[in-house]
Amino acid sequence: MLILRRKKDESILIGDNIRITIVECGSEGVRIAIDAPKQISILREELSKAEVVNKDALAPQSEYLHTMRSFLSQRLHQNEGNEQK
Amino acid sequence: MNLITTDYGDIQYSNEDLILFTDGIFGFPDLTQYLLICLDEQDSSLLVLQSVQKPEISFAVLNPLLLYPDYSPALTPEELVSLEVSDVGDLSYYVICVIKQDFKESTVNLKAPLAINPQTLRGMQVILEGSQYGFRQKMDDFLPDSDNSENRSDADADTETEKR
Numbered sequence: 001m002l003i004l005r006r007k008k009d010e011s012i013l014i015g016d017n018i019r020i021t022i023v024e025c026g027s028e029g030v031r032i033a034i035d036a037p038k039q040i041s042i043l044r045e046e047l048s049k050a051e052v053v054n055k056d057a058l059a060p061q062s063e064y065l066h067t068m069r070s071f072l073s074q075r076l077h078q079n080e081g082n083e084q085k
Numbered sequence: 086m087n088l089i090t091t092d093y094g095d096i097q098y099s100n101e102d103l104i105l106f107t108d109g110i111f112g113f114p115d116l117t118q119y120l121l122i123c124l125d126e127q128d129s130s131l132l133v134l135q136s137v138q139k140p141e142i143s144f145a146v147l148n149p150l151l152l153y154p155d156y157s158p159a160l161t162p163e164e165l166v167s168l169e170v171s172d173v174g175d176l177s178y179y180v181i182c183v184i185k186q187d188f189k190e191s192t193v194n195l196k197a198p199l200a201i202n203p204q205t206l207r208g209m210q211v212i213l214e215g216s217q218y219g220f221r222q223k224m225d226d227f228l229p230d231s232d233n234s235e236n237r238s239d240a241d242a243d244t245e246t247e248k249r
Contacts, residue, residue, distance in 0.1 A: 045243075046197075046212050047111060049196050049220055050194075050196075050210070051111045051112035053183065053194050054113065054144070054194075054210075056143065057181045057182060057184075057194070058142065059091070059143050059144075060143075060183075064185065064186055064188065065133075067188050068131060068191060069128065070145070072130040072131055072224075073131075084214060
């Protein structure tokens, strides 16, 4: 892995048509500007994680869902005393 | 209107029940219309977010405050503007669950909740920046095992659609 030090307003070039520029550095984070061809996908990493988690959650099996629901409601109601509506 | 779902039978709904996620949810950018289905009229602990456009697409969701009364998502000002509210407290939240066969292994995504404006029924899935919440928090971690949880919120009841 290549590790570089860059300052504000400095850039790096990746290949012929990707330029990454440091716009702002601060304790809260770094703002970067990315110039790249439209067809190149650019994602915050956590966004791609969020996609994977959503896909894992897709269409839960109904038997698991019902087991989960009764377990949840049992546990939650247990802890509420008897104030079930 | 009638929706024939893959997993939950026929659902009657009207346009006012539709929750609109203008940008979709992560991984499903083209699916913007959903219904929140109550599996059991007596019990709204676990709900289903059902796509109207694709009957096979659904997610189990729950109100995070049920498990975690202190849950306090911090949305960015831009996110609040696009949901047309001024305060995070004006929103309803649901978290998506990954349900496993062993239900104690099931996880909830507290890091990327669904935030819904209950007045307009517009929603968006957000990623909470720098939060202590995880994408896959074990559900069992939040289940109270002593009687220290009493804040059940019923604030979201009006965004639910009953299954008939």
